[in-house]
Amino acid sequence: MDLTLIAQGLLSGVLFGGVYSLMAVGLTLIFGVMRIVNFAHGDMMVWGMYLAWLLATRLGLDPTLGFALAAGALFVLGVLVQRGLVDRVRDAPHEMQILLLLGVGLVLENVALVAFGPEPQRAPSSLSRVTLWLGPVFIDMARLVAFTVAVALTVGLWLFLRRTDLGRTMRATADNPYGALVVGTDVRRVYAMAFGIGAACVGAAGALVAPILPFSPSAGLPASVTSFNIVIIGGMGSLPGAFAGGLIVSVAESLGALFLSPSMKELVSFGLLILILLLRPAGLFGRRA
């Protein structure tokens, strides 16, 4: 196999991995704080994509900037879903939480289907056709921007959790919700913020890939499944795990597409997932539960 091809595959894998990481960071934050898996995660991402597309086609706002608005809208959606629905099943069995969020996902996906139709769309961006040559390999500008923004957001979130009062409260609640309640934390507010921020992350991720890959309302489920894979591989609830997991899965898929066939690339990430589930269910960076 040609070395240039492999280098190119690695590079595009890493660049796209930033978006994967951001998706997974959102999921892992929600899980880490609330112990709830957001089965509507990918469908929230789809709304991020469509919002970026609407902003780009209707208002001419490039997704490079539009992602911030999409993230804001998804933050609101996340808070509403948490306050209105998830909060009521916080103490219910896992199955009920999963089914509830599956329901939310079905609604989100199919409202998008009714509103935008099944045809694949792609958000126009001025960066779409710009490429940068680094010797024999090229860098797609849209991917580079998506990667940079995704990494910046992840680092920002990490700093937020470490350095701010709200972030520390979130981590405290994640570690011991009862203890946090005892010392007077408004746990419901923390949960709403966590769900909102998690949704904002995946919304931003959606807006960032909107100019790179064509999407349709049905893109949500595969995106959810990919996010789950990444988070389990990295370790549920671990932010560095989600970040590293995103890069690992993306590079593995990219090389898988190269060595197997493009349509087989998902097989690689499922293979990784099954291996991790069996050998180290806590994930690469996770603590054993």
Next chain:
Amino acid sequence: MRPGTLFLGAAAIVALLILPAVLSSYAVTVFIFIFFYGYLGQAWNVLGGYAGQLSAGHAAFVGVGGYATTLLSMHWGLSPWIGMVIGGLLAAALGAVIGGLGFRFGLRGFYFVLLTVAFAEVCRIITLNTEAMGGALGLYITFTGNPWQLQFQDNRAYYYLALALMLFATGVVAVVERSRLGAYLVAIREDEDAAEALGVDTFRYKLCAIVLSAFLTGLGGAFYANYLFSLQPNAVFGIPLSVDIIIRPVIGGAGTLLGPLLGSFILSPLAEIARIYFSRPGWSGIHLVVYGVLLIGTVLFLPQGAYPQLRRAWERRRAGDA
């Protein structure tokens, strides 16, 4: 079982047996879907309802059963009546692999859910990329109308077959429910650690549940293939079919004998009506929005499903009469 209940059940079965005589061909089709999804829901109920192990990858067993039956019939001329059992056994073997790995390594809750999804997706992707299995185009079955090929000229034959499947699965679940296995499964669902502490071999019984559930679902795959005459990897192995399988028992009442059937009687006609009324371009997602809202509403307001609620209302009325 009280004689009254027995009588009611027998009357319902007789009514369903003579119903095709007065139904239009289209109504017969609707009933076929009610029975078929009732059957699949009942098969899922063994694992997801009684044992409390939520599988979101049951489509994998439908796919394995359907593909095995169809490929055996296409290449070796094996009658689907026999192929069906082989397909069921292969699905059971897949169930044993998933359960063996998942339960051996102590995967619970969300991790188990994901393992089932992962296996279903792996099956889908492999089928999609295997030319010998029809690849992305899928398999098409030519219609011969030969009953030995599990094909019938008359829609009503499918009606009786689907009804038989549904009653068969319900009978199996009734036996399981009254058996020691059923009691163990419920104990595992309610508190796995406590069951284990009392000496229940949780691994073994969970494995029994997934193998039985997968076998029944695999048989359903053969019916699917020979009723719809085509198999598409995305349709039979896809997550949407798994959701279709789960949603009926959950809404009807998972872990109850009649819940999956009630769920199918509620949802399958609804899905059909929605499909007809919203098939105009631009409206194709509406029935799934309705599904989603129903699912959310059930979780929030009827977490045990419709059947236990109905039963309680019925018993209150009886108590009021007495």
